[in-house]
Amino acid sequence: MSRPAGHGPLVAFTSLAIAGAGVIVAAAYLEVVHHHLFPPALVAGVLLQALGLAVSIGHLGQKRRAALAMRGVGRSALSNEVLFAPVALACGALLTGMTVWGRPGTTAALIAGVVTALFLLSIGLVYRVGGQKTWQGCSAFTPLTGGCAFGAIAIQSVSGGGGVLGMVLLLVVIDSAVFAQRWREVAAIRIPAASLTGSGMSHRGRLLGARFVLLDVLPLVLLLAWPTPLAAVVAAAGLLMDRVGFYALAVQHTTEHEVAAVEDLMTAGGQTRQKGSDSQPGV
């Protein structure tokens, strides 16, 4: 089992949720700090999050039992995230409603922003599991930093304005720093050849590089020239790349992989495992 289960829906759900939440946080930040209101951004953010939530329920084997997912709050990282998702959505929706129909005030925006930021953090923490070598360290923070960077880029790309550009710069720099650290962590991992089957680790440079360019470099370059929706599209691709790369780089430890790693050690020079499949698991 080297691929995380339910690969496709997870990528979709996390991309949508992170994108939407990132937009909300960026918009909330602008409301609190610069008193700029971006109702379309808020609406888009809420819709994206809602869509993500729907997809996440859709990938369950037992959808009718979705509500049970909160029973592990406080103990299970996934349960915490499941709690934060609707709460953040509600805060964002409330803020959106208040913004559309008047001036919400900084408190509402602050609450929505903080709660949604915590939601983004909780997404990252779900995947920090002991059996995954490549999901440690800074990978827990890239949904937050990447989502916020995306949010800022998206807003700037359709509206412009100096304050927003400043926020874009700030968030992109933070995300770059965090992501660079993640890249360093992934590059330092030594994984036995046998465990790499099914994993994208042999393409790690390209996967991480693509994400970095698409989310942190290209949009910024574009936005420094002039505000263009193209930057948002590129950044969205970068966010998707972040998630695709995240799952592609998964190297889950299983007993099968451990056995294969020991086999590699025993065959001279670690050459390719015997294709006679004699180390294949019994099932």
Added chain:
Amino acid sequence: MPAPRTIRTVCPRNCYCTCGMLVSLDEHDRTVRIEGDPGNSATAGHVCLKGLSYARRTTYPDRILTPLRRRRRGNGFDPLTWDDALDEIVARLLATRDAHGPTAALYYEGSGSHGALGGLSMAFWHQFGGCTTTFGDLCWPAGLEATRLTYGANLHNHPRLTTDSRFILIWGHNPAETNVHQWRLILDAQARGATIAVIDPRKTDSTDAADVHLQPRPGTDAALALGMARVIVDAGLHDEAFLAAHAHGFEAYRRRLADYPLDRVAGLTGLDAGAIRALALDYARTSPALLIAGFGLQRHHRAGQTMRAVALLPALTGNVGVAGGGWQYANLASHCLRELPLPPEPPGMRAVPVSQVARHLETLNAPPIRAAWIERGNPATQNPAAHRVRQALGCLDFVVVVDQFMTPTAELAHIVLPAKTLFEEEDLVTAYWHPYLQWRAKILDPPGDVRPETEIWRALCERCGFDTRYFPTDRRAFLRSLLPVGHESAIDELPLRALDLSGHGDVAFAERRFPTPSGKVEFECDEASTRWGVDRVPEYVPLDEGCDAPMRTRFPLQFLSCKTRDRIHSQFGNLDWVRDVERPHVLDIHPEDARPRGIVDGARAAVWNDRGRIEVTARVTPGIRPGVVHVLEGWCHDGDPDVNALTDEGVTDMNHGATFYECLVEVAPA
């Protein structure tokens, strides 16, 4: 609705273990549990993965449940009613008999299912006027005869006495895979301090656990045994008292040993002289010592003499008639049933050696074989020169195959009849490792349109106007009548437990009385010469197609095709449950042989000789002796290599066995 119940029965496969089984059914007649019967003290409460797979096998979707007839055009079979099937069979068989005579029909039965009732097929054939059958056996007959000539009978100690051994020498045998209950006992003995030594050109699960492992060139075991004997005698470690009292011809044997000095034997076997010497001395010095020989040791032309040479080592060292000692090859103590009542055998019945079916299908005359009935066997893949068997069967006028699944043999049939499984007819089953006679219970009615073979033969007899009284209506009463005289009441107890009716004790030859002409262990045996034309004293004669054959310039590699624990020959391996856990059938080849040939691990390789050619995935492994290559035998599904395209239709020097392991090949990238 039937109640949930647990029924005791026995596995009737061609296997040492012949496990007592407890089968539990629920109220829907589904098998919900299969366990070993603790009452059989040899198999001791366990079965093996194959026994467990019966829970899947008996209801497997691919199982044939109706008679089938091959389509006249195109591939495939169509279902047929029993009436139509039997009518056609009778018509075709009678037509063959009218045109060519009764012996134009070949009746071939394999070892696929054991049980006393299997012999009732002859009730039909004798009344039919006879037929051509096979004689000999593909498996073990040379060793049986060698043991009989040496000790007078094929008996050995009760398996549970294994744990009394201090030294267990396993020769040409892989019990970790092919006799797992014996393996458990060997491990128990090892845990108590016994030394385990294995002689095998391959590295197997058995050799991995051993303390000593020798890998001789295949076919040189007679030299090794005589060389070890020479070491033992030179060191004065032979049991003089035992030999004086119980050996016949020891002096002639001793003179023979002069031809087997250690350095010569080391050269012949390809072993280190020091290792041979150490093994011989350890074996002789440790008491009691058990020698377990496998059937692999005797699958070549010099089988009988080889087995005699090895079988004499326990006698040489006085390890006979003692708990924890002995010569262990086959134990026929349970073979005590009376003869089946059959119609008298007609004159002119013909028989061909079972290892030469292809040749005789191709060349027999007066009359040629024109029709065949095959049951409980799969000669199209399992017999030597299997590809020629297939071709020859394909040329016959009429072929009937009785089987549970569409095997390659069944695919050549004109009519396929569905075979029962072990749950579907009662019978008495003997064994060849432990002394128990066991009752195979009827647990379920045969599903679909399946009928046990006894019913098929009865129906055929009816249609031909033959006497059907040979086929029992009351099987229990019939089987009772087969029990040895004085033991008829055992029929009530057998359904409950395994029974030893032999009267032999746990220790074979405990009284040192040997049913040979001399009454002693025969180191020199007249009958070996008069009956089989081999030397009266065992000797090493090189194989025709062995490590010293001239043919090696063209085919330098010795080819072995051994058994896997996943199957009994070509049974079980088609089941999904077994495929899930089975090991791959690859070509084991040593790096020293692979490198010069450009064979890469995991790549396809061609293996060929003058008889045939196969392709198989290579596994380059130090787990085999250089100069030897190996592919598992037992064809079960399309992924399996057809090893018997390479094997020869040879016959062993004694008792009409087969020579599967006397085979030279060459290998190259495919």
Added chain:
Amino acid sequence: MSGAGFLLDLHRCVGCGACVLACRIENGRVLATAWRRVLPLNLGRQPAGPTYFLSVACHHCEEPACLAGCPSRAYEKRPDGVVVHHEERCLGCRYCEMTCPFGTPRFDEDNGVVSKCHLCVHRVDAGLLPACVGACPTEALRYVPATAVPPADAVRFVPGFVDPAGCRPALHFRTPAGTRRVELFRHLGEALRR
């Protein structure tokens, strides 16, 4: 001292798979979701290491990652240490497939839930052995009840089986015996530590 678990004698296990089949029969699993599997190590018999087999199912860990991460609290650790999965509370989110570092829980496409070995608690509670243990023809696979102490020579980890996430599996091993295997096993252990 851990709770109930398995003991695998690596010297006695011949990798036959009887345990796998017995589990299937007992627990009615369809082919895709076998709870137990047998992993051969060095079936190619490289001289650098011994050949042995790991029969693994669920290790009923002291700190089960499946239980800690399950959002719906579908896992429960009984007082005797057995970790059971309550299918009626399972969402089929497959998070436990990710968190377990051994590859134990298996998702069943047809039922939409995961499942795993429950140490045959229905048999154990009735005083019987787990099906896999009862079926092992070489008696390599043993059951260690919660109250029992594993043999003194038993070890927690062997080449091919480690605990990367600190779950403390309740699986013990007896290492290979036999003159040659012992040597190879020792060498392999040293090579891994380097």
